Amino acid sequence: MVEPSYVPVLPTTRAAQLAFSHLDARVRRRIAPLWTVVPRVGPERIRGTRPIPDPDTDPVGLRSWLMPRMNSLIEVMADAGGWVDTAHVEGLLEASATSLWQLATKSSLRLVTGPERDPSQQRYIADLAFLGGRGLGLRVLLDEPPDQAQATELRSLVERLRQPPALLDLILDVGLVLDPLQSGRTALIALDLLAPLLPWRTVVLASGAFPRTVEAAAAQPFRITARHDWQLYRSVRAARPDFPRQLTYGDYSVEHVCRANIAPARHTGPPAWGLLRYTTAESFLLARAPTRGRNHAFRARATARWIVEGGSFRGVDGTGLSAGEQWLHSCAYGDGPRGFGNPEKWIQVGHNQHMNFAVSQLTTAG
Known part of the structure; x- marks a missing residue:
C-alpha cells in the first residue's frame, strides 16, 4: 500500500x-x-x-x-x-x-x-x-x-x-x-x-x-x-x-x-427528512431537506441551492467538480420530482465531496 x-x-x-x-x-x-x-x-x-x-x-x-x-x-x-x-x-x-x-x-x-x-x-x-x-x-x-x-x-x-x-x-x-x-x-x-x-x-x-x-x-x-x-x-x-x-x-x-x-436501521418507511452536507475549509454546512410531504422535491432542491449559492461552493459554474459537487449542482438547478435524492443518497454525496476536499486541502497545506 x-x-x-x-x-x-x-x-x-x-x-x-x-x-x-x-x-x-x-x-x-x-x-x-x-x-x-x-x-x-x-x-x-x-x-x-x-x-x-x-x-x-x-x-x-x-x-x-x-x-x-x-x-x-x-x-x-x-x-x-x-x-x-x-x-x-x-x-x-x-x-x-x-x-x-x-x-x-x-x-x-x-x-x-x-x-x-x-x-x-x-x-x-x-x-x-x-x-x-x-x-x-x-x-x-x-x-x-x-x-x-x-x-x-x-x-x-x-x-x-x-x-x-x-x-x-x-x-x-x-x-x-x-x-x-x-x-x-x-x-x-x-x-x-x-x-x-x-x-x-x-x-x-x-x-x-x-x-x-x-x-x-x-x-x-x-x-x-x-x-x-x-x-x-x-x-x-x-x-x-x-x-x-x-x-x-x-x-x-x-x-x-x-x-x-450502530446496526442497520429497519425503518417501516422513509424518514420525513434528512441532511445535505458540504465540507468547507473550516466547517460543515448542514441543511435539512424533506423526503415527503407537499412540494418536498422543490424544497429539497431549494436546500441544495443554499449550499451551491452560499459562497463556499467550489466551481460555481458546475465545472471541475467532484462527483458529489456535480450531483449537488444538478439537484439545485433541476426540476420535478426525479433526481433530488433521499437521505442515503445525500450521505453518499456528502462523503464523496468531503473525501475529495480533504485530499485537496492536505495537498495545499503540504
Missing part, C-alpha cells in the same frame, strides 16, 4: 462504499480508508467495550449477512489499500471466519485489532494478517489521555502478536472532538508516549467532529458547525513539527464517530 495522505474512517454502509467508488482514480490513490464493519443486530455498541452476552446469537444469520457485504467491500476497494476493523462481528468466529479469511487473503486491506479486545480474537486477527502478508493495524482508542500502563499494554500486545514493526500501523483514534484544545492535549500525550515505542510503518491520527444530531433542526434548517477534527490535526502538527515520521490525517468524514457502532 502506498503511504496515504488521508485516512477516512468509514462505516461499511452502501452509501460510504458508493462514495468511495465514485472518487476519481487520482484521489483514490491518496486515500486509505479505515472501514469499520457495522454490527448486524442489537443496540448501539459503546466504544472500546465488548457487549456481554453478544447480542448477535445467530451464526447462520450473521454468515449470510456478512459474506455479501465483505465481498462488496473487496470489489469496491479492488487493489486500493486501507484497513478494515471487524470488532463488531468477530466474536462469532464460526460465522465470520470465511469473510475474515477472504479479507485477509483476497483483498489489499489490512486487518485491525486493538489493546482492549479479547486476547483470543487479537491472536486470530494477527494470524490472519500473517497469512495475508500485508501486516496489521493497531487501533488505540483515546477517549481519555493514555498513561504509562497503556503504553505497557500496547508493547505487550505487540510482543504477544509477534508482528515485525515494519508491518504494524499505529492508528490513534481520538474519537469525537468537541474541544480541540482538550483533544489536542490527549493526542499529544499519545504521540509522545505511544509513537516512540516502535518504528511503526504508519502513524495515523484520526478524530471526528461531525455532529450526531442537529438540534432544533425544524426551527433552524440551515446550520454551520466547526470542523474541530481538522483544527485538532493542525494544532498537533504545529506543536510537533519535528515528529520523526509522517503523521497521517484521519477523520470520520461526514458522519458521527459512533455511526459504525
Whole structure:
C-alpha cells in the first residue's frame, strides 16, 4: 500500500462504499480508508467495550449477512489499500471466519485489532494478517489521555502478536472532538508516549467532529458547525513539527464517530427528512431537506441551492467538480420530482465531496 495522505474512517454502509467508488482514480490513490464493519443486530455498541452476552446469537444469520457485504467491500476497494476493523462481528468466529479469511487473503486491506479486545480474537486477527502478508493495524482508542500502563499494554500486545514493526500501523483514534484544545492535549500525550515505542510503518491520527444530531433542526434548517477534527490535526502538527515520521490525517468524514457502532436501521418507511452536507475549509454546512410531504422535491432542491449559492461552493459554474459537487449542482438547478435524492443518497454525496476536499486541502497545506 502506498503511504496515504488521508485516512477516512468509514462505516461499511452502501452509501460510504458508493462514495468511495465514485472518487476519481487520482484521489483514490491518496486515500486509505479505515472501514469499520457495522454490527448486524442489537443496540448501539459503546466504544472500546465488548457487549456481554453478544447480542448477535445467530451464526447462520450473521454468515449470510456478512459474506455479501465483505465481498462488496473487496470489489469496491479492488487493489486500493486501507484497513478494515471487524470488532463488531468477530466474536462469532464460526460465522465470520470465511469473510475474515477472504479479507485477509483476497483483498489489499489490512486487518485491525486493538489493546482492549479479547486476547483470543487479537491472536486470530494477527494470524490472519500473517497469512495475508500485508501486516496489521493497531487501533488505540483515546477517549481519555493514555498513561504509562497503556503504553505497557500496547508493547505487550505487540510482543504477544509477534508482528515485525515494519508491518504494524499505529492508528490513534481520538474519537469525537468537541474541544480541540482538550483533544489536542490527549493526542499529544499519545504521540509522545505511544509513537516512540516502535518504528511503526504508519502513524495515523484520526478524530471526528461531525455532529450526531442537529438540534432544533425544524426551527433552524440551515446550520454551520466547526470542523474541530481538522483544527485538532493542525494544532498537533504545529506543536510537533519535528515528529520523526509522517503523521497521517484521519477523520470520520461526514458522519458521527459512533455511526459504525450502530446496526442497520429497519425503518417501516422513509424518514420525513434528512441532511445535505458540504465540507468547507473550516466547517460543515448542514441543511435539512424533506423526503415527503407537499412540494418536498422543490424544497429539497431549494436546500441544495443554499449550499451551491452560499459562497463556499467550489466551481460555481458546475465545472471541475467532484462527483458529489456535480450531483449537488444538478439537484439545485433541476426540476420535478426525479433526481433530488433521499437521505442515503445525500450521505453518499456528502462523503464523496468531503473525501475529495480533504485530499485537496492536505495537498495545499503540504
